[in-house]
Each structure stands twice: as C-alpha cells, then as structure tokens.
Amino acid sequence: MVHDDxxxxxxxxxxxxxxxxxxxxxxxxxxxxxxxxxxTIAALGMRLNSSSIVVGAMLIxxxxxxILGATLAMVSTVGRQAIARTxxxxxxxxxxxxxVGALSAVVVxxxxxxxxxxxxxxxxxxxxxxxxxxxxxxxGAYAAFQPKVSxxxxxxxxxVALVPPLVASGITFAEGERSLAVGAFTLFLANVIGITVGGxxxxxxxxxxxxxxxxxxxxxVIRSGVGVALATVVLVTPLSGALVDAIDEANxxxxxxxxxxxxxxxxxxxxxVTLDWITTSEQxxxxxxxxxxxxTTVPVDVVIVLLGDRGSFIPALDALDADVADILDRAPxxxxxxxxxxxxxxxxxxxPTLFGVGDADPELQLxxxxxxxxxxxxxxxxxxxxxxxxxxxxxxxxxVAGDPPPISELEAIVEDRISPQPPxxxxxxxxxxxx
Numbered sequence: 001m002v003h004d005d006x007x008x009x010x011x012x013x014x015x016x017x018x019x020x021x022x023x024x025x026x027x028x029x030x031x032x033x034x035x036x037x038x039x040t041i042a043a044l045g046m047r048l049n050s051s052s053i054v055v056g057a058m059l060i061x062x063x064x065x066x067i068l069g070a071t072l073a074m075v076s077t078v079g080r081q082a083i084a085r086t087x088x089x090x091x092x093x094x095x096x097x098x099x100v101g102a103l104s105a106v107v108v109x110x111x112x113x114x115x116x117x118x119x120x121x122x123x124x125x126x127x128x129x130x131x132x133x134x135x136x137x138x139x140g141a142y143a144a145f146q147p148k149v150s151x152x153x154x155x156x157x158x159x160v161a162l163v164p165p166l167v168a169s170g171i172t173f174a175e176g177e178r179s180l181a182v183g184a185f186t187l188f189l190a191n192v193i194g195i196t197v198g199g200x201x202x203x204x205x206x207x208x209x210x211x212x213x214x215x216x217x218x219x220x221v222i223r224s225g226v227g228v229a230l231a232t233v234v235l236v237t238p239l240s241g242a243l244v245d246a247i248d249e250a251n252x253x254x255x256x257x258x259x260x261x262x263x264x265x266x267x268x269x270x271x272x273v274t275l276d277w278i279t280t281s282e283q284x285x286x287x288x289x290x291x292x293x294x295x296t297t298v299p300v301d302v303v304i305v306l307l308g309d310r311g312s313f314i315p316a317l318d319a320l321d322a323d324v325a326d327i328l329d330r331a332p333x334x335x336x337x338x339x340x341x342x343x344x345x346x347x348x349x350x351x352p353t354l355f356g357v358g359d360a361d362p363e364l365q366l367x368x369x370x371x372x373x374x375x376x377x378x379x380x381x382x383x384x385x386x387x388x389x390x391x392x393x394x395x396x397x398x399x400v401a402g403d404p405p406p407i408s409e410l411e412a413i414v415e416d417r418i419s420p421q422p423p424x425x426x427x428x429x430x431x432x433x434x435x
Contacts, residue, residue, distance in 0.1 A: 070090070
C-alpha cells in the first residue's frame with residue numbers, strides 16, 4: 001500500500017486518484033471527455049500538419065495516469081482490481097483514439113498532398129524512442145510521489161506522446177498505408193512498455209529509499225518483472241534493428257552529400273581552368289555551360305559543354321586535358337576531355353498553340369525532360385540546356401548534332417506522358433563536338 005506523510009501526495013489522496021487506483025466519483029466521464037478532446041485535437045493537428053496543435057493534445061491526454069497506476073499495482077500491495085481497471089481503460093482508449101484518427105482521415109481533408117510530416121514522424125520508431133519513454137516513465141512516477149516536482153508532469157506528457165501515435169496509426173490505416181499504421185502503433189507500444197519499465201524502476205527505488213511509504217509485493221514484483229522483461233526484449237529487438245538501419249541511412253546520406261560536394265568542387269575547378277583556357281584560345285568569347293564527369297570509368301570521361309554564337313568553333317585542346325587530369329588526380333592519358341559547343345542560333349520548332357499554364361511545376365519540368373530524352377533517344381548527340389515554364393507554356397532549349405526528329409513524335413510522347421497535354425515550344429540550336 002501507499003502511506004501518507006508530509007512529503008508525499010498519497011493515501012486515498014491525489015496520487016491514488018490520479019493514477020486511478022482509488023478513483024473518485026465521475027472519474028470515468030472526466031477521463032472519456034479528456035481522451036476524446038485530446039484525440040480530436042491531435043487528429044486535427046495532424047490533418048493540418050501543425051506540431052503546436054499536436055503538442056496541445058499531448059498536454060490534455062490523461063493516458064499516462066492509468067499506465068502508471070497499472071505499474072504501481074504491479075509492484076505494490078494496492079488493490080489487484082486496479083490492474084484490470086487500468087488495463088481495460090487503456091485498451092478502450094486505444095480503440096477509441098485509433099477510430100478518431102481513422103475518421104479524421106475520411107472526414108477532414110489534409111493540408112498536405114500525401115502523408116503529412118506530423119504523421120510520418122511517428123511511423124518509424126527505433127530504440128531511442130523506447131529509451132525516451134523509459135526516462136519519461138521514471139520522471140512521471142517520481143513526480144507523482146513528489147509534490148515539489150509535480151509541475152514537471154506536463155513536460156513528461158510532451159516528452160513521451162501516447163495519443164499522437166495512435167491517431168497516426170488510425171490515419172495511415174484509413175489511407176491504406178498498413179506498414180505505416182503498424183509503425184505508429186509500434187511507437188505507442190514502445191511508449192507504454194517504456195513508461196512501465198521506467199515507472200516500475202522508480203517506484204522500486206522510492207520503496208527502498210523511503211521504507212514504509214510504498215509497500216512492495218515481492219510476488220507481484222517478480223511476476224510482473226518477468227512479463228515486462230519479456231515484452232521489452234520482444235519489442236527492443238526490432239527497434240534496435242531499426243536504429244541500426246537509421247544510422248546506416250544517415251551515414252549513407254552523409255557520404256552522398258560529401259560526394260556531391262566533392263563533385264561540385266571538382267566541376268567548379270574544371271570550369272575555372274576551362275575559362276582560363278578559353279581566354280587564351282582562338283575563341284575567347286565562349287562560355288562554360290556545364291561540366292560532367294564519371295570518375296568511376298577508365299579512362300575518366302569529362303564532358304564540358306560550351307556556349308557560343310553561331311559560327312563559333314571548338315579550339316584545339318592544347319594543355320586543357322592535362323589541367324583537367326591534374327584536377328582529377330589522374331595521368332593525362334587516363335582522362336578524355338569531350339568538348340561540346342552549343343552554337344546559339346534562332347531555329348525554332350513549335351508545338352500546339354500556347355496558352356497560360358500558371359506557376360512553374362518541378363514535377364512537370366522533370367516529366368517534360370523525360371519526354372525530350374525519349375524523343376531524342378535515336379537522334380544521336382544531344383543536350384537539353386533548359387526547360388522553363390511560364391504563363392505562355394513550356395519552353396525547352398536543346399542542342400542537337402544534326403536535325404531533330406519530327407515534332408509530331410514529341411507531341412505524341414508528351415500526350416502519352418502528361419495529362420492534360422501542356423502547350424510547349426522547343427528552341428533547337430546546333431551542337432558541335434570535339435570528337
């Protein structure tokens with residue numbers, strides 16, 4: 001049992017009432033109202049993709065109380081019926097909150113296209129989430145028995161969210177994302193078990209340090225400890241694997257960014273030496289449009305695209321290939337510099353009549369580039385300089401060595417790839433190569 005004294009909030013007083021060990025009249029109605037409000041606020045926050053609204057739901061939700069109450073009943077001599085009461089209450093709350101989340105997915109339109117980030121953030125738990133829950137459970141149990149730190153309880157509620165993962169599970173289930181729904185529900189289970197572990201350990205420490213205030217039931221401690229330990233092992237094993245995967249993914253992303261930075265730096269250096277070479281060549285008015293290279297091949301193929309007026313030509317390489325090889329830390333014979341010149345003229349091939357298409361759309365640009373690539377696939381050497389979207393339609397600028405395929409083929413490809421078919425024009429310039 002739990003004894004009352006000047007330093008504890010116990011007895012049939014606030015602590016036991018809040019943990020639903022000895023609830024007072026009207027407790028169920030109050031609990032149900034708060035859970036309904038918390039789950040509704042969390043659902044609306046996720047549909048609006050607002051973190052501040054979701055945090056508000058965390059502060060309102062009373063779900064940690066019965067979980068800590070069940071934990072107290074598992075280790076002490078308080079009434080056995082408390083375990084059944086709190087267990088049924090948590091189970092009913094789970095069903096209700098998931099239902100509210102699923103209903104919100106059907107009734108409330110999402111502010112984002114696809115799954116909102118506030119939902120996705122709760123669908124991929126790992127062992128770190130479990131550790132947060134353990135610490136939060138310990139803090140919650142300590143605050144429940146120490147009135148001087150009871151003001152910390154709202155922070156505990158925010159640290160380990162119980163309602164938002166359930167709402168996220170309901171939303172993703174209703175939207176057909178079963179794997180995401182399982183991930184969100186796993187986060188809830190991790191939080192519940194973590195709170196139980198942290199709360200139980202804290203209660204055991206309090207019982208040892210302050211004998212007489214909290215009377216332990218050794219048989220319950222052993223029996224509950226075995227069950228919680230097994231549940232922890234079953235849960236933590238896949239969560240640890242998820243953490244390893246997350247670390248590997250983060251390392252891979254870091255390596256990819258480092259490689260991108262390295263390639264950008266090398267490309268900038270190659271562009272610089274190319275400009276220096278241009279200024280001393282027979283064509284000092286040329287400009288560098290782009291630099292691309294593949295350092296995994298032997299020899300390394302470096303493609304440098306130059307811009308010039310019609311009538312321009314590609315000067316002799318002279319020492320450019322040696323300078324580029326030096327930047328790539330290769331011998332001159334291990335690098336092939338492929339110069340390409342876009343001689344800008346005024347040839348134009350136009351598609352359907354132009355009309356307004358609104359603001360630029362990155363996905364539309366990528367799709368139109370793919371259509372251009374398909375159209376020019378059999379046309380020999382080519383280069384897409386730009387694809388722009390304005391109020392008059394899509395304007396693509398390409399360079400082709402020779403004549404491009406018939407525009408009717410591009411119209412058919414665009415019609416097949418993009419619906420509705422946007423108006424477009426294609427400006428074609430001559431592409432000269434050094435090879």
